[in-house]
Amino acid sequence: MATITVTPGHTYGTTDTVTSTNLNDLGSPTAALTAGSILTADIADANVTFAKLTDVIDDDTMATATDTTLATSQSIKAYVDDSGITQTTGTAPYYGCRAFASYNGSTQTLNNGANIVSVTRNSIANYTFNFDVAMPDTNYSVVTGGSNSGVTNASYIAVAQVITKTTSSFTIIVNGGGPSGGDIDQSILDVAVFR
Numbered sequence: 001m002a003t004i005t006v007t008p009g010h011t012y013g014t015t016d017t018v019t020s021t022n023l024n025d026l027g028s029p030t031a032a033l034t035a036g037s038i039l040t041a042d043i044a045d046a047n048v049t050f051a052k053l054t055d056v057i058d059d060d061t062m063a064t065a066t067d068t069t070l071a072t073s074q075s076i077k078a079y080v081d082d083s084g085i086t087q088t089t090g091t092a093p094y095y096g097c098r099a100f101a102s103y104n105g106s107t108q109t110l111n112n113g114a115n116i117v118s119v120t121r122n123s124i125a126n127y128t129f130n131f132d133v134a135m136p137d138t139n140y141s142v143v144t145g146g147s148n149s150g151v152t153n154a155s156y157i158a159v160a161q162v163i164t165k166t167t168s169s170f171t172i173i174v175n176g177g178g179p180s181g182g183d184i185d186q187s188i189l190d191v192a193v194f195r
Helices: 020-026 073-083
Strands: 004-007 030-033 097-104 109-114 116-123 126-131 141-147 158-165 169-176 188-194
Touching: 097 116, 097 126, 109 116, 141 158, 141 169, 169 188
Parallel strands: none
Antiparallel strands: 004 030, 097 109, 097 188, 116 126, 126 169, 141 188, 158 169
C-alpha cells in the first residue's frame, strides 16, 4: 500500500489568534507520497497507457531506437519479419544476401532477383551484373552457379569467375560448358552477393 503523508495547512498553538487567513489555511492541507512506497497492486491497469511510457518506442523500422529505449514486441516482430531472414536453430550468426539474380545468358533475360537492376552480355559467356543500390565497397563476395540444361551434349564442366568488381557492378566470365568444352552462354546463371 502506498504511504501518503498529509500536513495540515495551519496548526493552532495556545496563543494563536483566530484569523480569516489561518481559518482558510485549515482547508488547504498538503499531501505527499512517500518515495518508493507505491506497489504494483496500487496501480490500476487502466491508468497505465502507452503514451505514459516515454522510454518505449513503437517503430516497425527501428529508426528511432536508441540505447536507452525499449521497443514493443510488435515492433521487434515486424522488424525481424521485414528483414526476410528466417530464424532457425543454432548459435551461428546470420548474414543477409545483399543482391541475387537468376539470369538466362542464352536469351539475355533477367528472370528473378533483388538489387540487380540489369545484366549486360558483353560477349559469349561474359556478363556484367549491375546493382540497383551500390555496395559500400568492393570487398563483397559473389557466389555463382548455373547450367546449360537446354544444350545438347552440354555435360562439360563450366567455371564461372568474377573478373572485375566495382561498387556498382561485377563482371563474370564462364569458361567451358559447351560442346567439346568450348565457351557457351549459360541458360541458367545464378549469383548471390554477400557483404
